[in-house]
Amino acid sequence: IAGITQAPTSQILAAGRRMTLRCTQDMRHNAMYWYRQDLGLGLRLIHYSNTAGTTGKGEVPDGYSVSRANTDDFPLTLASAVPSQTSVYFCASSEAGVNTGELFFGEGSRLTVL
Amino acid sequence: AQSVTQLDSHVSVSEGTPVLLRCNYSSSYSPSLFWYVQHPNKGLQLLLKYTSAATLVKGINGFEAEFKKSETSFHLTKPSAHMSDAAEYFCVVRGKGGGNKLTFGTGTQLKVEL
Known part of the structure; x- marks a missing residue:
């Protein structure tokens, strides 16, 4: 089934450790996004990429980095995790240039930083 | 800047009765x-969209x-709730620059009771 695959689905991490959340899509969408979901705050955009080779900062980019070496993959890295980064992270994609507002989401990666 | 406010964090209805999420x-x-809409432990899925x-x-x-422009509202309704409608619902607005960068509301948890 076509869609977005995120890994890991769940992870417990010690503060100060480095962590990469993986995201792969097979829909050949140009645009990809990373959101974090926190109770009472909805989803907030961390970083995005409109096409391979380009990235941009969202609403809450501090402490996170991304890369977009190819169309399919959009990993999110926490260089030195802190407890405030405990959250559920969602990767999404959309067809750039087609402004439908329709994003396709993965099932999330639940991260706990202790 | 654009924003959305979801007026209820939780809504509870009986199966077969109308749903209103504000x-x-x-x-x-x-x-x-x-x-x-987001069902438990799943990613988000587009329910509907308004684009003028x-x-x-x-x-x-x-x-x-x-x-409703005069009321600056975009309420979600359904005439008759079903058990499968139990989920979290997010009202979302697109950024001024267009594209697919979205700003999410804080969510409304819909509970459907027998």
Whole structure:
């Protein structure tokens, strides 16, 4: 089934450790996004990429980095995790240039930083 | 800047009764508005969208929403709730720059009781 695959689905991490959340899509969408979901705050955009080779900062980019070496993959890295980064992270994609507002989401990666 | 406010964090209805999830928006321009649904432990899915065409928008699973500029509202309704409608619902507005960068509301948890 076509869609977005995120890994890991769940992870417990010690503060100060480095962590990469993986995201792969097979829909050949140009645009990809990373959101974090926190109770009472909805989803907030961390970083995005409109096409391979380009990235941009969202609403809450501090402490996170991304890369977009190819169309399919959009990993999110926490260089030195802190407890405030405990959250559920969602990767999404959309067809750039087609402004439908329709994003396709993965099932999330639940991260706990202790 | 654009924003959305979901007026209820939790709504509880009986199966077979109407559903009303309220959303107000704030925007300095004509907005594009969306409703997304998230079932437990799943990613988000587009339910419906308003992009300046018809003010009454029909979505999947019998949901609809009406854009009311005079009231700056975009409430989500369904005539008869089903148990499978139990989920979290997000009202969403698109950024001024267009594209698919979205700003999410804080969510409304819908509970459907027998």
